[in-house]
Amino acid sequence: MSLSPSLKTPFTDFTGAVVSHQWGSRCRDMELKALDCLEAYGLTRGVTKCEDLITDFQECSLRVKEVSRYVAMRSERERQYHAGERTKENRYAPPPKPDSY
Amino acid sequence: MATSASAKKQDMPPEGGYKPISYKRIPAKTYFSGWALIGGYLGMTAAAGFLYYLNCKRLHRNEIEMRSGRFAIFPLLLAERDREYLKQLRRNRDEEAELMKNVEGWEVGTYYGEPLYKTVDKDKLIDPMMQGYYVHTPWKEFNRRAFIRQWS
Numbered sequence: 001m002s003l004s005p006s007l008k009t010p011f012t013d014f015t016g017a018v019v020s021h022q023w024g025s026r027c028r029d030m031e032l033k034a035l036d037c038l039e040a041y042g043l044t045r046g047v048t049k050c051e052d053l054i055t056d057f058q059e060c061s062l063r064v065k066e067v068s069r070y071v072a073m074r075s076e077r078e079r080q081y082h083a084g085e086r087t088k089e090n091r092y093a094p095p096p097k098p099d100s101y
Numbered sequence: 102m103a104t105s106a107s108a109k110k111q112d113m114p115p116e117g118g119y120k121p122i123s124y125k126r127i128p129a130k131t132y133f134s135g136w137a138l139i140g141g142y143l144g145m146t147a148a149a150g151f152l153y154y155l156n157c158k159r160l161h162r163n164e165i166e167m168r169s170g171r172f173a174i175f176p177l178l179l180a181e182r183d184r185e186y187l188k189q190l191r192r193n194r195d196e197e198a199e200l201m202k203n204v205e206g207w208e209v210g211t212y213y214g215e216p217l218y219k220t221v222d223k224d225k226l227i228d229p230m231m232q233g234y235y236v237h238t239p240w241k242e243f244n245r246r247a248f249i250r251q252w253s
Contacts, residue, residue, distance in 0.1 A: 026228075030220075033220075052219045052220050053220060055219065056218045056219055056220050056221065059217060059218060060218070063230065065212045065215065065217050066212075066217060066229070066230065066233065067230075067232075068212055069211075069212045069217075069233075070230075070232055070233050070236045072201075072204075072207075072212070072213075073197060073200060073201065073236055073237075074236060076200060076201060076204060077200060077237070080200075092237060092238050092239050093192070093193075093196050093237035093238055094238075095235070095238045095239075095242040096185075096189040096192075096234065096235070096238070096242075097185055097189075098245065098246055098249075099182065100182055100185040100186050100189055101186065101189075101231060101234050101246060
């Protein structure tokens with residue numbers, strides 16, 4: 001994966017950390033661990049050695065796998081309904097209480 | 102030219118002539134003098150201020166009472182909400198197990214067998230997105246909840 005800008009100038013150094021997850025996001029710790037690892041090993045070795053930390057941070061931040069899960073579940077439910085395996089009453093689950101999330 | 106023998110009535114001044122015309126000024130009646138007005142204003146302000154002070158004390162006591170009540174029940178409400186949240190997560194997991202039981206390669210809580218995080222404990226609770234909390238319900242229910250977040 002490409003984790004550094006293609007052209008490194010002082011401007012990319014200044015603006016690299018302007019906005020980050022350290023501002024109270026839920027991915028704060030994962031970002032810190034991944035970047036500490038990268039800083040310890042450098043970029044070239046770090047991309048291979050810290051791969052787990054980096055991919056976990058990316059998953060936390062972008063939630064690609066989580067969203068794919070939901071898409072898969074949703075499309076499976078619709079497929080089951082249109083194939084007749086689910087009745088109209090059974091199509092969806094009862095909704096949760098509105099103030100519980 | 103009046104004739105002396107005329108019995109015609111004429112509009113003559115009264116006997117002794119007119120009374121003198123009084124041109125003295127008649128100022129408006131003053132109910133309160135200037136100092137009385139100022140003194141009355143200060144007195145009224147003082148009395149009203151005292152009553153306002155008494156009312157302020159009562160309001161303050163009421164506010165303390167309401168705030169104490171809210172502090173007392175807040176943990177209870179929070180606990181209720183958390184319990185309902187966890188119960189719903191369990192219901193979601195069971196629903197997912199039931200929905201995807203015939204899909205090959207699917208394990209509950211993973212994406213076709215791949216866990217979401219590699220460096221995180223399997224016991225750690227990962228809060229789902231709002232879309233994931235409502236994934237087994239019609240879109241209308243999610244929309245209703247998302248509307249609250251959007252407008253608050």
